[in-house]
Amino acid sequence: MAAIDDLIAQIGDPRLRERLAAEWKAAQASRKFGLVFEDHLPELLPLPKARPRRGDLVCRRLGRLTEVWQVKSVKDGVVTCVKPRDETHPSEPARAAAETVSFAVDEVMVVREFGEPIFPALTPVDVVQNGDPAAPWHVLIEADNYHALQLLGYLYAGKVDCIYIDPPYNTGARDWKYNNDYVDGNDAWRHSKWLSMMQRRLRLAKKLLNPADSVLIVTIDEKEVHRLGLLLEQEFPEARVQMVTSVINHSGVAREKQFYRADEYLFFVFIGEAAVTPTGQDMLNPPEAEEGKKIDLWRRLLRSGTGARRQDSPRLFYPFWIDPVRKRIHSVGDDLPLGANPDSVAPPEPGLVACWPIRSDDSEGRWQISAETARKGLAEGTVKLGAYTATRGRWSISYLRNAEKERIQRGEIEVVGRDDNGALILKQSETVERVKNPVTVWNQRSHNAGAGGSNVLRALLPGRKFPFPKSLYAVEDALRFFVANKPEALIVDFFAGSGTTAHAVMRLNRQDGGRRRAVLVTNNEVAADEAAALAAQGLQPGDEDWEQWGICRYITFPRLKAAITGKTPDGAPVKGDYKFTDAFPMSAGFAANLAYFRLDFLDKDRVTLKRAFREILPLLWLKAGAVGPRPELARGEAEPVVFAPAGSNFVVLLEESRLARLMQALQGRTGLSHVFIVTDADESFKAMAAEVREAAGAANPGLQVVQLYRDYLVNFMINHGGAK
Numbered sequence: 001m002a003a004i005d006d007l008i009a010q011i012g013d014p015r016l017r018e019r020l021a022a023e024w025k026a027a028q029a030s031r032k033f034g035l036v037f038e039d040h041l042p043e044l045l046p047l048p049k050a051r052p053r054r055g056d057l058v059c060r061r062l063g064r065l066t067e068v069w070q071v072k073s074v075k076d077g078v079v080t081c082v083k084p085r086d087e088t089h090p091s092e093p094a095r096a097a098a099e100t101v102s103f104a105v106d107e108v109m110v111v112r113e114f115g116e117p118i119f120p121a122l123t124p125v126d127v128v129q130n131g132d133p134a135a136p137w138h139v140l141i142e143a144d145n146y147h148a149l150q151l152l153g154y155l156y157a158g159k160v161d162c163i164y165i166d167p168p169y170n171t172g173a174r175d176w177k178y179n180n181d182y183v184d185g186n187d188a189w190r191h192s193k194w195l196s197m198m199q200r201r202l203r204l205a206k207k208l209l210n211p212a213d214s215v216l217i218v219t220i221d222e223k224e225v226h227r228l229g230l231l232l233e234q235e236f237p238e239a240r241v242q243m244v245t246s247v248i249n250h251s252g253v254a255r256e257k258q259f260y261r262a263d264e265y266l267f268f269v270f271i272g273e274a275a276v277t278p279t280g281q282d283m284l285n286p287p288e289a290e291e292g293k294k295i296d297l298w299r300r301l302l303r304s305g306t307g308a309r310r311q312d313s314p315r316l317f318y319p320f321w322i323d324p325v326r327k328r329i330h331s332v333g334d335d336l337p338l339g340a341n342p343d344s345v346a347p348p349e350p351g352l353v354a355c356w357p358i359r360s361d362d363s364e365g366r367w368q369i370s371a372e373t374a375r376k377g378l379a380e381g382t383v384k385l386g387a388y389t390a391t392r393g394r395w396s397i398s399y400l401r402n403a404e405k406e407r408i409q410r411g412e413i414e415v416v417g418r419d420d421n422g423a424l425i426l427k428q429s430e431t432v433e434r435v436k437n438p439v440t441v442w443n444q445r446s447h448n449a450g451a452g453g454s455n456v457l458r459a460l461l462p463g464r465k466f467p468f469p470k471s472l473y474a475v476e477d478a479l480r481f482f483v484a485n486k487p488e489a490l491i492v493d494f495f496a497g498s499g500t501t502a503h504a505v506m507r508l509n510r511q512d513g514g515r516r517r518a519v520l521v522t523n524n525e526v527a528a529d530e531a532a533a534l535a536a537q538g539l540q541p542g543d544e545d546w547e548q549w550g551i552c553r554y555i556t557f558p559r560l561k562a563a564i565t566g567k568t569p570d571g572a573p574v575k576g577d578y579k580f581t582d583a584f585p586m587s588a589g590f591a592a593n594l595a596y597f598r599l600d601f602l603d604k605d606r607v608t609l610k611r612a613f614r615e616i617l618p619l620l621w622l623k624a625g626a627v628g629p630r631p632e633l634a635r636g637e638a639e640p641v642v643f644a645p646a647g648s649n650f651v652v653l654l655e656e657s658r659l660a661r662l663m664q665a666l667q668g669r670t671g672l673s674h675v676f677i678v679t680d681a682d683e684s685f686k687a688m689a690a691e692v693r694e695a696a697g698a699a700n701p702g703l704q705v706v707q708l709y710r711d712y713l714v715n716f717m718i719n720h721g722g723a724k
């Protein structure tokens with residue numbers, strides 16, 4: 001019972017006691033534990049291209065997204081609307097016969113509430129091809145990430161190896177929007193809005209991660225670090241969450257009357273068996289600090305610190321017998337039962353002296369390893385006699401830990417001989433780099449956001465500005481710890497900003513010939529001051545002259561294009577070199593391919609799969625791994641019965657009654673990874689899938705047969721099934 005229950009029970013007045021008990025019960029029922037924040041109205045999705053129809057919700061293009069009307073009629077370019085009933089306050093009386101308002105059709109924009117079904121399609125915008133066309137393509141999707149994540153959930157549920165995100169830090173400096181409104185420092189709800197926004201996206205992102213072995217990396221600064229930490233613990237209860245502090249500005253960013261801020265944080269959410277792969281750097285000490293530094297590889301065998309007393313591990317209390325004349329260990333004695341006096345043990349030969357684990361305060365201690373392991377170590381030269389302290393009349397014993405023995409095996413430490421007593425003589429290898437365990441504080445000059453972020457971006461896109469790109473090398477380092485041994489890794493960033501993550505993935509691939517693939521999502525927002533300037537010119541979101549200045553079109557795609565081709569948007573070679581684990585001119589570009597899509601939403605009337613096949617094709621290409629050029633239906637070409645373009649790694653059967661045609665198309669085909677079959681009949685799908693595997697499985701190892709339902713929504717489940 002809680003203290004308060006005890007106190008209530010002590011109240012003498014029964015009426016007061018009962019009333020207080022009832023109040024407390026009610027308070028407990030309404031109280032949330034863990035991270036507490038206000039729920040916010042679901043976010044709204046603007047559909048600037050959709051034509052308003054009866055029943056749609058609309059807002060004014062230049063008004064607030066949350067100020068919505070419901071369309072009653074559309075006639076002669078005029079939309080007549082009423083205020084919708086406020087569903088969030090069901091007790092509010094319906095605004096029956098509410099006053100109608102009319103707008104010009106171009107003045108308003110359709111919006112959908114998160115949770116209302118919508119029909120996504122990826123519209124191809126552009127491509128950059130500079131690598132083997134048959135290789136996997138990186139993908140950039142211009143979209144609000146909530147809907148893009150829902151789509152990715154269909155494409156890659158459980159398949160993603162690493163998600164790296166750098167969300168808006170909620171600094172109060174109008175650096176992100178909730179429901180299309182910039183959130184600033186005066187917004188009393190800014191923390192809970194941010195948490196609502198993040199929670200919705202993290203829940204979708206979780207579905208993408210491979211439950212057996214994957215990692216989510218989230219960067220953040222001091223404004224939201226604590227709330228984010230709690231949110232991650234709450235949303236990923238089965239994962240291990242660790243935070244790393246990273247110095248990203250060695251001079252510090254000014255904080256009035258406070259310490260200047262030099263660092264930010266990375267949360268690593270380890271899913272399943274995910275583990276850090278050491279890469280050579282400890283991340284704390286710059287490599288220069290290690291140069292010329294002599295490190296003693298031998299450790300004292302006498303245990304210090306916790307559990308260091310004889311009684312803590314009696315089996316580790318035994319003597320080394322030392323020949324003081326020849327200065328060598330003669331042999332290792334047996335452990336002495338607790339309570340027995342070491343002075344009672346006679347030497348195995350006259351003239352030998354005992355070296356017991358005696359601590360500096362003269363109390364009895366214990367060794368680090370058993371007598372048996374010590375004997376083995378003595379024979380192999382990994383246990384040796386240390387220094388003699390004349391004042392105390394005592395010898396010390398040294399040994400090599402397992403970590404050092406492993407380094408000898410890896411070739412990082414060379415054995416150059418044995419000394420007179422048989423102990424190994426060691427030398428740090430000059431050719432094999434030392435594998436150090438990375439620690440939780442990173443202090444790397446290369447991670448500075450200025451040099452590794454803004455300067456790199458400036459070289460790629462001269463004259464274009466983007467606030468706070470991450471250091472390319474900081475992202476590369478963070479990813480390397482998890483995908484170094486996964487050359488086929490799928491990496492997602494759904495707050496992609498200037499596209500640093502894909503750039504880092506391309507660098508990793510170049511270093512080891514990997515085929516890792518980056519899928520990036522970013523919206524096409526313009527900065528707050530730019531939005532005001534564009535609106536003053538009479539422009540509105542959705543206008544080409546507005547959209548061209550958005551992040552995705554103006555920064556992300558051009559940046560990645562410049563990185564891949566080695567040319568700036570003006571066609572000039574990119575100036576400068578990459579200076580990191582490797583050094584080469586940025587103008588060399590990368591052998592990589594990138595497909596750029598915009599997430600659009602299909603008209604409600606065209607949502608059967610067959611009718612929207614042209615629009616769905618990019619989704620099928622992505623689901624099949626985005627390998628090789630993306631096949632398209634030629635203009636004017638009708639939807640086929642079987643879609644099996646030459647060279648593609650997937651085939652689609654659109655008419656289930658024509659299985660024979662599919663089997664014909666599969667004959668002699670190799671390099672297939674997916675066969676899609678459109679059918680609503682689950683049983684006949686199973687039979688067809690078995691037949692397909694039987695016929696084509698041997699020539700196409702790992703072939704997946706996937707069912708597609710005729711109903712578009714059943715397949716894509718987008719914006720369907722709750723907004724929370």
Ligand SMILES: C[S@@+](CC[C@H](N)C(=O)[O-])C[C@H]1O[C@@H](n2cnc3c(N)ncnc32)[C@H](O)[C@@H]1O
Pocket residue numbers: 143144145146166167168169176177468469470471494495496497498499500501521522523524525551
């Ligand atoms: C802090 S920046 C990421 C910077 C990036 N790591 C880089 O190095 O350039 C966050 C980005 O997320 C984008 N963003 C914010 N909210 C979004 C949303 N709901 N959907 C998609 N992108 C969003 C913003 O446009 C912004 O560019």
